[in-house]
Amino acid sequence: MIGDKKILFSGMQATGNLTLGNYLGALKNWVSLSDQYECFYSVVDLHSITVRQNPAELRKRARNLLTLYIAAGLDPEKNCIYYQSHVSGHAELSWILCCFTYMGELNRMTQFKDKAKKHSDNINAGLYTYPVLMAADILLYQADVVPVGSDQMQHLEITRDIAQRFNSIYGDVFTIPEAYLGKSGARIMSLQDPSKKMSKSDENVNASVYLLDDRDTILRKFKRAVTDSMASISYNEEQPGIRNLLDIYCACTQKTPEEAVKEFDQKGYGEFKMAVGETVADTLAPVQKRFEELSKDKEYLDKIIKENAEKAGYYAGKTLRKVQKKVGFPERIR
Numbered sequence: 001m002i003g004d005k006k007i008l009f010s011g012m013q014a015t016g017n018l019t020l021g022n023y024l025g026a027l028k029n030w031v032s033l034s035d036q037y038e039c040f041y042s043v044v045d046l047h048s049i050t051v052r053q054n055p056a057e058l059r060k061r062a063r064n065l066l067t068l069y070i071a072a073g074l075d076p077e078k079n080c081i082y083y084q085s086h087v088s089g090h091a092e093l094s095w096i097l098c099c100f101t102y103m104g105e106l107n108r109m110t111q112f113k114d115k116a117k118k119h120s121d122n123i124n125a126g127l128y129t130y131p132v133l134m135a136a137d138i139l140l141y142q143a144d145v146v147p148v149g150s151d152q153m154q155h156l157e158i159t160r161d162i163a164q165r166f167n168s169i170y171g172d173v174f175t176i177p178e179a180y181l182g183k184s185g186a187r188i189m190s191l192q193d194p195s196k197k198m199s200k201s202d203e204n205v206n207a208s209v210y211l212l213d214d215r216d217t218i219l220r221k222f223k224r225a226v227t228d229s230m231a232s233i234s235y236n237e238e239q240p241g242i243r244n245l246l247d248i249y250c251a252c253t254q255k256t257p258e259e260a261v262k263e264f265d266q267k268g269y270g271e272f273k274m275a276v277g278e279t280v281a282d283t284l285a286p287v288q289k290r291f292e293e294l295s296k297d298k299e300y301l302d303k304i305i306k307e308n309a310e311k312a313g314y315y316a317g318k319t320l321r322k323v324q325k326k327v328g329f330p331e332r333i334r
């Protein structure tokens with residue numbers, strides 16, 4: 001707890017451009033959680049270097065991501081928005097937790113197996129211990145809740161296991177975090193293959209709408225969105241393309257699928273796709289405008305970055321000192 005609020009931690013990687021799926025599925029919900037919880041939202045750049053990055057590119061993307069957090073509506077005075085690399089406690093705690101994590105556990109991580117396959121020329125130890133760093137992120141702030149997508153559930157489980165193991169040896173050091181399963185975000189699928197999640201790393205640029213795509217690009221991508229040959233707009237499993245478009249429309253308008261289906265009843269697919277495209281463009285426009293404004297205000301952003309890194313460092317330091325003492329490191333002489 002900080003004050004009378006429970007603590008929430010989440011983070012995103014600055015690899016690839018954020019998609020509409022990241023926005024509707026995660027970021028938009030983060031905003032709605034920020035009144036209820038004391039929130040730490042990190043740009044997890046330490047995680048990013050588990051695969052090769054171009055340094056200038058990584059720096060730029062990280063700044064854009066941090067700016068987008070704010071542009072999407074997260075108030076940086078209320079939420080701690082910061083770069084993971086600015087708080088050294090993440091790496092320090094990660095090392096300690098590595099010594100409390102079994103290789104057998106890490107061997108079971110499906111994301112590691114996937115990534116090792118994808119980056120077979122660079123299966124480094126960081127990729128392998130990625131879940132431990134993620135555990136350190138969460139435990140460092142004594143987070144009660146962690147909003148994550150289903151692809152990260154296994155990492156949250158291992159976080160809980162590591163925390164419980166540590167606590168059973170040293171007493172109550174870590175809060176055991178829960179997945180945030182409240183009003184879950186929309187699960188947005190690829191526009192080109194509705195059986196796959198919309199992804200930042202999709203090679204097909206038409207599969208994903210990026211948060212910073214301009215209106216024409218957005219409309220063009222929706223025009224090309226894959227549907228089916230059933231020529232009817234209804235919400236069911238046999239029509240995953242149409243259902244995805246309805247999900248997107250509903251997430252933008254807060255309407256229910258039933259309302260949306262009624263609205264587009266009798267309409268052709270072409271008209272429906274354009275309407276969804278327009279709605280998405282309208283939804284993203286204010287975020288894009290704010291992003292442009294913020295990007296120009298270097299001084300303001302720098303101040304936010306500095307202050308929030310200090311705030312994060314303060315809470316991280318408290319946990320880290322406790323952990324260091326528990327495992328037997330000597331006290332510092334002041």
Ligand code: TRP
Pocket residue numbers: 009010011012013044047133134137138146147148152
């Ligand atoms: N691994 C997460 C992802 O790729 C990002 C992440 C890193 C994270 N640390 C975290 C998410 C801590 C939640 C909590 O999506």
